[in-house]
Amino acid sequence: MTIKGKPAAEGRDYEARHLLVLEGLEAVRKRPAMYIGSTDTRGLMHCMWEIIDNCVDEALGGFGDRITVALNADGSIAVDDVARGIPVDIEPRTGLSGVEVVFTKLHAGGKFGAGSYNATGGLHGVGASVVNALSSRLDVEVDRNGATWAMSFRRGVPGSFAGDGPDAPFTPGAALTKVGRVARGRTGTRVRYWPDRQIFLPDAQLSWSSLVARARQTSFLVPGLELALTDQRASEHVTEVFKHDGGISEFCDFLAGDAPVTDVLRLQGTDTFTETVPMLDADGAMTPTDVDRTLEVDIALRWGAGYDSTVQSFVNIIATPKGGTHVQGFERGTVRAFAKALEGTRLLKAGDEIVKDDILEGMTGVVTVRLAEPQFEGQTKEVLGTPPVTRLVAKVVERELGEFLTSNRAAQRPQARAVMEKVVSASRTRVAARAHKENQRRKNALESSSLPAKLADCRSTDNERSELFIVEGDSAMGTAKLARNSEFQALLPIRGKILNVQRASVGDMLKNAECASIIQVVGAGSGRTFELEQARYGKVIFMADADSDGAHIRTLLATLFFKYMRPLVEAGRVFTAVPPLHRFELSSPRKGQDKYLYTYSEAEYQRKLAELTKRGVSFKEPQRYKGLGEMDADQLKETTMDPRHRTLRRITVEEGESLELAMATFEKLMGNDVAPRKEFIVAGAYALDAERIDA
Structure with a gap:
């Protein structure tokens, strides 16, 4: 027998003897x-x-x-x-x-x-x-x-x-x-x-x-x-x-890393629900049976002055990192509680709306529930699936949190007012960010010509090939324009040091002209609305002077991209250019030998100086570049911008422990808390070689 000119496949038999039965733990x-x-x-x-x-x-x-x-x-x-x-x-x-x-x-x-x-x-x-x-x-x-x-x-x-x-x-x-x-x-x-x-x-x-x-x-x-x-x-x-x-109240304090706006609140309650489950009867048949369940809800939460949220959830002390019905109930209850509490105040203007993300800003929470035989989605127990839990948790949270937000107690009233003001502020910032995002998409930007006038864009629309250089200063920008390949290299100059976004609110960041220009040119949004596939360029490259100010500018840019455009960093698409520090000009180069030699660090400079001296090669007084503007276009192209010769350092971070370490490092070096940063600087001062200071 043939089908469409092909011989019938061998081994088409399918009988009971072909079935594999795995016994015990074989499966x-x-x-x-x-x-x-x-x-x-x-x-x-x-x-x-x-x-x-x-x-x-x-x-x-x-x-x-x-x-x-x-x-x-x-x-x-x-x-x-x-x-x-x-x-x-x-x-x-x-x-x-x-x-x-x-x-x-x-x-x-x-x-x-x-x-x-x-x-x-x-x-x-x-x-x-x-x-x-x-x-x-x-x-x-x-x-x-x-x-x-x-x-x-x-x-x-x-x-x-x-x-x-x-x-x-x-x-x-x-x-x-x-x-x-x-x-x-x-x-x-x-x-x-x-x-x-x-x-x-x-x-x-x-x-x-x-x-x-x-x-x-x-x-x-x-x-x-x-x-x-x-x-x-x-x-x-x-x-x-x-x-x-101290239980979960102590846990909540441990997880929080910012200054408190409220004390740790404890939302507790117990309720019951009826669940229909199959149970074996006397004859060995599975019969649907109504079973009364008791649900214990215990939640600790606080709001801080920061903007990141941390909510960890547990069912019978088993972590549920992907949430589930208990987290859905917690979020639903908080939204309802704030909506009702703000109705009787003048904080919320007509037309304003509070959503979950506004409430979560700056919140640290530990959500725990206890119940018999919870339904998990899979053996790894990462998601709770028991449906009635959503309604009951929302009911407890709405009642307990509502009492706090509308409390007239002297100790609670100012805290409740402060957290409601924070939520309303987050709502307004979100609305502004959404409007900003809508103007950042590449199609809208191109059609409306709303891209910054100072952007020197490239001709290519191929994201795999295109590159955006963020250049320090107008003088370097002029040289970079002559040095670039305009087919695939775009240039965006920034004026000095941008805003430290680790210490600023989202609203302040969006008001900053330099930050807004960078986000607008990248074209993929910012924060939770960032969409990697919308990015207009395959690579983003920081190009700053090789001095302390340049290092600070690169750090500020890295902070901006890590906090508001992190998927771009995680994808390995953010780099820093490596311009040279020194140039040797050979007096009489041999045939095939470069007339100019470049070094990129002090150690490399000393090695090259010793090598040339030992070989008896004559050269003019080495030049120390103090900035990108000191190079002519050919030098900048050859050393820093031409993909065939340049060196780039990738800025990236991976999920897990390295991501947590990066977040902690940015907060220590760029955040609001001065004491850890001072301690870090003082400790590093003892390791500094005073002879290397160019003063």
Whole structure:
């Protein structure tokens, strides 16, 4: 048989014998990303969170107040608690011990019924068993009933090891064994496992900083719980211990980095809802059943003088970085509360409207809810999906926040007034920014000829090739015009130092002529409205003098782009030009030898000077460039603008820890708080070589 002239494909048979049935934990090893998100560092850390969160759930229920975590030198992770301990008796339906059920059976555990846990983050019953399946070895010890019980697994299979580590000889089939005696009242669980390197990528590594951040966060969310961490992988062991009794109010203060406008507010409430869930009846059939649920809402928030917002959300102390129904309810409740409170004031003019972003400006918030059996979207639990939570959280927030905003108490009234003024100001700035954005799009700019007159644009419309040089000063601009390739290189001069946008409001930034011109010429908007694909140029290049003023100008430009056009920086499309510092003019260059030699640093200058002197090459007195304007067009083109010869330094930042470090650095060096900056400058002064100062 042929189809359209092609022979029929072989192996078209599809019978029951072709079906693959994965037993037990085989499915986890076959598709690990389905359970832990990925097999890189993120997935490796998620496995550790699963074991730690089981211990935290015990503490959350009032059992145990200390958890220890150790990253061992042999690559294993050990997690211990002093809670109730995993059950060691026989589970009647499987005939297995409770320990073996927890570590080998998917969707099994003490968090499905109503008797062991009230509110917990572990709902799917796959955490411990998934970690076991993805471990080359896992050892568990349980103190319970006056004895210590132990069991080991190899890639999810119970058995015994004849030695230490995952490579020791293994015999499958061993069950839970009593290995010692302890005091009758002593209980707890100790888990030690080695991640299976057959599963995880070679560069997947445990992150100590992420572990520390998560442990600190948990200590805030479970007041009184002590978490002791140890990193034994390096020659010098590192230990961190966290314990906080102040709860999420203290957490909110910890997260806030700006001067307060209000004290930390605590919005709390409890409500109930009915949820229809399928439940097994006596005949083993799934029957829809109405279940009454209790929702506990506890929110801490404050407003500060800054403009960035930080809102972290949790469900049963499990972080939900992508939000969910509880965050939607929080945002809805805040908008309603402010809308009602502002109705009776003269702060809001007719036609003005308050939206979520206006309220979030300068806010630091910690949103926590507790409920039995929350619905998460996926095993990684990054999004809460329980629908009624939105309505109930909004109701609590609207009531509690509304009481604060309309309070007549002497301590609260000025704070409420200040935060409402801040929100109204943000609303007006947003409206101005939106109008500004609409004039920045490249099509509108070209059609309306609204681009700044001082822009020397290029002819090319190819974003992959075009370049925008932001040039310091009019004198350098004149030389750059002669040096550029007008086909793909555009020039925008700026007059001196632009506004420090780290310390200014969005409104002040938009009023600044230089900042407005740069944003307008780039053509992609600013802040939350920035759209990378709308940028008019493939590269943006800062071209300033190679002196301290030039360095300051480059820093101010970097601050502007990082704060208001960050996607352009993250995409690696922002650069600084590297003009030369010195020029050597050879008196009698040989054939094929350049007449002019350039150096770009003091060290390079000294090396070149020594080299020419040693070789006996005669040259005129070296020239020290004090600015771009001292170069003629040919020199500027050859050294700084021609893509064939120039050097560019890319300014970029990556997601994660480097992004957080960059944000902290900009705030320290360019922000409102003077003390850390003074301390940084004074500390750096001692490292300065006084002989290098050109005075």
